[in-house]
Amino acid sequence: MVYGSEGRRDELQELGGRLQGETVTRFAAPADREFFAITRLRGRVFVGAGRLGIDVVEEGTVTTSKDNVYSFTLFANDEHLFASGLHEAARFVDEGWLASEFTH
Secondary structure (H helix, E strand, O other): OEOOOOEEOOEEEEOOEEEEOOEEEEOEOOOOOOEOEEEEEOOEEEEEOEOOOEEEEEOOEEEEEEOOOOEOEEEEOOOOEEEEEOOEEEEEEOOEEEEEEOOO
């Protein structure tokens, strides 16, 4: 199940498939996952699996990229991948992950 998606005029992405121009590429999602967000960083597609972490879509296959961060929201710019959820925010850079936990 997908709760969020990210798209641009020239490309629409959603979990289960990708439409670019007139070409549709399908990929299978694991049965144990619910996805809440989708974004792209440096040509790779990342999906937020909530409490189960961040998955990456490569060559039609969804695999776990990071399993110990919450990812109900994802955002990427040219250099970083950001994930947030529950009481945590994390940022990925080439050197690795930086995460902070918040309490109320």
